[in-house]
Amino acid sequence: MAPAEALLRVEVLWGAAPHDIRRVALTLPAGSTAGQALAASGLLVEFPELAQAPMGVWGRACTAETVLRDLDRVELYRGLTVDPKEARRLRHGRGGGGRAGGR
Template sequence: MRIEVMYAPAPHELHHTVVQLPAPATLGQALAMCDWWLAMPSEHRQALQAGVWSRACEHDALLRDGDRVELYRPLRVDPKEARRQRYRRDGLRRAPRSAGAG
């Protein structure tokens, strides 16, 4: 099976590895084939969430040919707080209503 493994450790930085595994294979087995995953400190690996095609999964989840395994970093800022900060910084930016809208 051909599996893609993706991880963005920082903005604008991406680890992308394609691995070949015999069926049946698990998410954990796909990660174990990635050198950058094995080189990561254990506590860092444990802090990451994993998923397949943007759906959270455990490491024992079975994969299908062509699946994309993704690793998700913890959020640094609460999304609501980030919006508040952007609003304070940038103000309200709305497109003006057109004369025909109504």
């Protein structure tokens, strides 16, 4: 058995849909990469498109070759389906209005 310091505890997260977050906790050998964590997570079996998905570690973009540290969280990102400005307009109505109590 390898010493404990030769192992990393990492987590891989994928938001398959709003309110559908897949979280996989892994123990990997030291020196493992984000791509290796994704492969070990098993998520590629269910979601093969993740092989091309942008990824990050703790909210910072990374590549599959990024070497991980203990307790890192690998996040897989999906594309936006609606422009954030348009989504805000849809939530708050399209009426010209402006500010509440405005002119």
